[in-house]
Amino acid sequence: MAREIFTAEHEAFRDMVRSFISKEIAPHHEQWEKDGVVSREVWLAAGRQGLLGIDMPEEYGGGGDPDYRYYVVLNEELAKSGMHGPGFGVHNDINGGYLRQLCTPEQKARWLPGYCSGELITGIAMTEPAAGSDLQGIKTTATRDGDAYVLNGSKTFISNGILADLVIVVAKTDPSAGSKGVSLLMVERGMDGFERGRNLDKIGMHAQDTAELFFDNVRVPKENLLGEEGMGFIYLMQNLARERLSIGATAQAAAEAAFEQTLEYCKTREAFGRPIGRFQHNRFTLAEMKTELTVTRAFTDACIAKESRGELSVDEAAMLKYWNTELCKKVVDRCLQLHGGYGYMTEYPIAKAYQDVRVQTIFGGTTEIMKEIIGRGLGV
Numbered sequence: 001m002a003r004e005i006f007t008a009e010h011e012a013f014r015d016m017v018r019s020f021i022s023k024e025i026a027p028h029h030e031q032w033e034k035d036g037v038v039s040r041e042v043w044l045a046a047g048r049q050g051l052l053g054i055d056m057p058e059e060y061g062g063g064g065d066p067d068y069r070y071y072v073v074l075n076e077e078l079a080k081s082g083m084h085g086p087g088f089g090v091h092n093d094i095n096g097g098y099l100r101q102l103c104t105p106e107q108k109a110r111w112l113p114g115y116c117s118g119e120l121i122t123g124i125a126m127t128e129p130a131a132g133s134d135l136q137g138i139k140t141t142a143t144r145d146g147d148a149y150v151l152n153g154s155k156t157f158i159s160n161g162i163l164a165d166l167v168i169v170v171a172k173t174d175p176s177a178g179s180k181g182v183s184l185l186m187v188e189r190g191m192d193g194f195e196r197g198r199n200l201d202k203i204g205m206h207a208q209d210t211a212e213l214f215f216d217n218v219r220v221p222k223e224n225l226l227g228e229e230g231m232g233f234i235y236l237m238q239n240l241a242r243e244r245l246s247i248g249a250t251a252q253a254a255a256e257a258a259f260e261q262t263l264e265y266c267k268t269r270e271a272f273g274r275p276i277g278r279f280q281h282n283r284f285t286l287a288e289m290k291t292e293l294t295v296t297r298a299f300t301d302a303c304i305a306k307e308s309r310g311e312l313s314v315d316e317a318a319m320l321k322y323w324n325t326e327l328c329k330k331v332v333d334r335c336l337q338l339h340g341g342y343g344y345m346t347e348y349p350i351a352k353a354y355q356d357v358r359v360q361t362i363f364g365g366t367t368e369i370m371k372e373i374i375g376r377g378l379g380v
């Protein structure tokens with residue numbers, strides 16, 4: 001079915017993204033998987049191509065177009081390519097929201113040009129070793145001392161953690177005030193006491209760096225406070241909806257790509273004298289997946305359209321993330337089964353997809369937390 005949410009401009013942008021992926025990402029991705037991290041050059045190339053900060057003001061080098069659908073196209077094409085190395089989604093869809101809404105003019109002038117050019121890679125650090133789903137349980141503190149905050153604590157599982165030059169760190173500025181005592185601080189590469197730990201060894205997404213971060217009496221100038229002190233939790237709640245939509249929309253695209261590859265495989269791989277797709281069980285499996293993906297596509301595109309109009313609710317984003325990531329996991333698993341032994345070989349895209357998509361039901365808030373949000377919205 002033709003998708004009604006995109007215009008000719010979006011499709012032209014899609015063509016450009018595809019050619020960027022084949023030119024700037026595909027030739028290097030295998031090496032990046034071995035390295036556990038992409039090159040800084042691909043970030044600069046993305047900046048030159050206008051793929052970073054599409055929604056940022058033009059005066060800072062951004063695209064000046066707040067239309068969220070361009071980010072959807074970028075994420076979809078990366079998901080379809082199976083090359084998850086560049087953490088553009090974290091930088092664009094997630095961190096961009098905080099920077100666009102909360103930076104003062106002085107902060108914008110300081111950070112946005114590098115953000116848009118790819119020279120300044122960003123990360124966001126919420127999760128700690130002992131607090132992920134339960135964000136209010138974070139232990140990192142930022143104590144005001146003269147003209148700075150003194151930051152102490154540690155974070156883990158941080159995407160872009162090795163490459164990031166600028167990290168939005170969630171910290172307690174008033175530990176006695178519960179959710180009202182949480183603030184966002186911008187921590188910059190090179191600040192004394194800011195150290196990175198290991199590049200964590202994951203079961204998938206091998207080309208994307210995920211790291212621990214440590215803060216030992218880091219003096220963060222008060223000019224690096226993002227938004228207002230004590231408002232951090234509210235900012236997180238406002239921005240997590242888009243993060244979840246991005247993950248959900250990416251999951252849908254990844255699942256569709258896995259399905260298309262598998263359909264082709266089922267038409268060409270033969271057993272007992274016929275293509276394996278001709279066995280009724282397999283045909284039914286394909287039919288079920290096609291139906292589930294088509295139905296889910298309708299809700300996904302409705303949510304994308306709503307977000308483009310600024311109307312997507314927290315509950316809808318949670319439903320989309322829950323449903324799409326769980327569906328993606330199930331679709332990729334069934335597709336792998338249809339590939340037989342070849343599905344277990346990492347040279348086959350489906351094997352990689354199996355490893356890569358597993359995290360989607362976990363990061364950005366787990367499926368269980370999504371159900372909590374949806375359930376609370378029902379008043380139960």
Ligand SMILES: Cc1cc2nc3c(=O)[nH]c(=O)nc-3n(C[C@H](O)[C@H](O)[C@H](O)COP(=O)(O)OP(=O)(O)OC[C@H]3O[C@@H](n4cnc5c(N)ncnc54)[C@H](O)[C@@H]3O)c2cc1C
Pocket residue numbers: 090123124125126127130131132133134156157158159160202210359362363364365366367368369372
């Ligand atoms: C590859 C990767 C990249 C990531 N990138 C980032 C990043 O850039 N920045 C960042 O801040 N974080 C990041 N994360 C962290 C991610 O958001 C957390 O892992 C996630 O929120 C879950 O937190 P946790 O790991 O502490 O699990 P826990 O919160 O300990 O949960 C463990 C299990 O208990 C369940 N559970 C917890 N609470 C409840 C409840 N109330 N009801 C029912 N079940 C519950 C969970 O659903 C889960 O199944 C990343 C994680 C990964 C794996």
